[in-house]
Structures are given as structure tokens and as C-alpha cells.
Amino acid sequence: MIEIINLKKQYHSEVVLNIDNLQIQTGECFGLVGNNGAGKTTLFRLILDMIKATAGSVTINGENVSLGEEWKKRTGAYLDEYMLLGYLTPDEYFEVLRKFYRLSKEDVRIHLDRFFDFFNGEITGTSKYIRDLSKGNIKKTGLAAALFGNPGLVLLDEPFENLDPTSQTRLKRIIRREQEEFGRTFLISSHDLNHVTEICSRIVLLEKGLVIKDMKSDEQMAVELENYFNQ
Numbered sequence: 654m655i656e657i658i659n660l661k662k663q664y665h666s667e668v669v670l671n672i673d674n675l676q677i678q679t680g681e682c683f684g685l686v687g688n689n690g691a692g693k694t695t696l697f698r699l700i701l702d703m704i705k706a707t708a709g710s711v712t713i714n715g716e717n718v719s720l721g722e723e724w725k726k727r728t729g730a731y732l733d734e735y736m737l738l739g740y741l742t743p744d745e746y747f748e749v750l751r752k753f754y755r756l757s758k759e760d761v762r763i764h765l766d767r768f769f770d771f772f773n774g775e776i777t778g779t780s781k782y783i784r785d786l787s788k789g790n791i792k793k794t795g796l797a798a799a800l801f802g803n804p805g806l807v808l809l810d811e812p813f814e815n816l817d818p819t820s821q822t823r824l825k826r827i828i829r830r831e832q833e834e835f836g837r838t839f840l841i842s843s844h845d846l847n848h849v850t851e852i853c854s855r856i857v858l859l860e861k862g863l864v865i866k867d868m869k870s871d872e873q874m875a876v877e878l879e880n881y882f883n884q
């Protein structure tokens with residue numbers, strides 16, 4: 654379980670995130686939506702201890718992320734391409750991850766097989782460096798990397814952005830399967846309401862750093878969100 658308590662992030666005098674209390678249960682597919690600058694990426698960075706909170710705490714399974722290291726072993730994430738090593742090919746990068754997670758070559762083959770359709774023959778087996786791939790293919794590399802090492806928790810920032818419609822559908826299928834088969838918890842931020850309402854059981858709406866709606870996924874939620882973003 655993730656527990657966020659009195660979490661605040663401030664840059665100079667501007668408070669960009671302020672969340673009193675938010676709990677995300679194990680196995681949940683949690684969607685995070687909000688307009689540009691609402692604080693979605695900031696929240697993900699705080700959960701991953703990539704930036705320091707001005708106040709408050711994030712705990713994952715009881716461990717404060719800024720104090721402990723255990724949570725890192727069970728957490729995967731893809732926020733942006735800066736998380737990758739652009740001077741490697743995807744295969745070379747996956748080999749680095751294989752060693753880091755102490756996986757066998759067979760484990761990696763089985764893992765990457767799950768992305769066979771999604772990769773569409775353009776990720777593995779290529780001699781192109783990650784930095785030279787198209788934006789969509791960089792994203793595919795990062796998404797497969799985020800799921801290395803059997804993570805219990807996976808954070809994905811705008812995973813559908815830059816993917817073609819077929820790949821978006823395949824990604825939704827992958828996320829659903831990973832959640833159902835392995836009980837992984839997903840935190841997904843997206844501007845695309847259709848995708849996020851389709852796969853997430855709960856959606857939180859951020860506005861100027863505040864949680865203004867916390868909804869269980871149903872038809873009513875889709876209508877409420879549609880109205881919010883079209884006002």
C-alpha cells in the first residue's frame with residue numbers, strides 16, 4: 654500500500670502539490686488526471702524519491718521512500734526518456750537491466766516475449782541506439798524496462814502519449830494482463846481520459862496541486878471527467 658500524508662512541494666513561494674491524505678491499495682490500477690501543470694509528474698517524482706518534499710511523507714508498504722531502500726527492489730517506473738541510457742541499443746539496455754535484477758537470459762526472453770506484438774519488430778534486434786528511435790519506440794523501450802524484475806508497483810507517466818492507436822490498445826491489454834496475472838499495482842497518469850477510464854478502477858483528479866476528485870471507475874465518473882475537461 655502507498656500512503657501519502659500531508660505531502661507538500663513548493664518551489665520558491667509557489668505550492669505545486671498539497672495532498673493531505675491519499676492511500677493507494679495494493680493491486681489497484683490508479684489513474685491520475687489533470688490539466689497541464691496540475692502536479693501529476695511532481696507527485697510521481699515524490700513517490701519515487703526523485704525530488705525532496707517540502708513537507709510530509711510517502712510510504713510504500715510502511716517504508717518512508719526518502720529513508721529506506723527496500724521499496725526500490727519492488728518498484729518499476731517510466732516517467733520520461735531521461736530514465737533510459739540513450740547511447741545503448743534497446744537490447745544492450747535490457748542486458749544492463751538483466752544484470753541489475755539478476756535475471757537469467759531465459760527470464761528476459763520470457764519477459765520480452767510478452768511485448769512481442771507491442772514492439773512490432775522495432776525494439777529488440779535493432780542496431781539503432783535508443784536516442785535514435787522514434788518517440789513512440791523510445792516509450793515502448795521504457796515501458797518494457799519499467800516492468801523488468803517483477804515489480805509489485807509500477808508508475809507510468811503518460812504511457813499512451815506518442816503511441817499509435819494499435820500500440821495504445823496493445824498497451825492497455827498488457828497493463829490489464831500484468832495486473833490480473835501478477836497483481837501489480839499501477840499508477841498511471843494520462844491526459845487521455847478514454848484510456849485511463851478504461852483500465853483504471855479509480856481515478857484521482859488533480860487541479861493546481863490539490864486532489865479535487867477521487868472517483869471509483871464507473872459510467873458516472875466518465876461523465877464527470879468529460880464535463881470537467883470540456884468546461
Ligand SMILES: Nc1ncnc2c1ncn2[C@@H]1O[C@H](COP(=O)(O)OP(=O)(O)OP(=O)(O)O)[C@@H](O)[C@H]1O
Pocket residue numbers: 664669687688689690691692693694695696
Ligand atoms: N524544478 C521546478 N522548479 C519550479 N517549478 C517547477 C519545477 N518542476 C515543476 N514545477 C512546477 O510544478 C507545477 C506542476 O508541474 P508538473 O510537471 O507536476 O505538472 P503535470 O500535471 O505533470 O503537467 P503536464 O500535464 O503538463 O505534464 C508546474 O507549475 C511546474 O511549472
